[in-house]
Amino acid sequence: MPGGETVFGLIGNLGPWELVIILVVVLMIFGPGKLPQVGQSLGKALKSFKKAQEEDEDSVDNQRDKS
Incomplete structure (x- = not known):
């Protein structure tokens, strides 16, 4: 998102x-x-989103460490 905002940052407003x-x-x-x-469905979706985001961050960190 522009300006480095996250979905959860928008909820805080x-x-x-x-x-x-x-x-x-x-x-x-x-x-x-x-x-x-x-x-319940919303909670599962948010949990899945957070998990995918963490996996993506871990993948980027692993690629950065290899180079």
């Missing part, structure tokens, strides 16, 4: 009212019954 609004919109879209399933 949200205030409490923005988070409440997002939560209300998510509840309206998915309903309270689906919310745990959506949260």
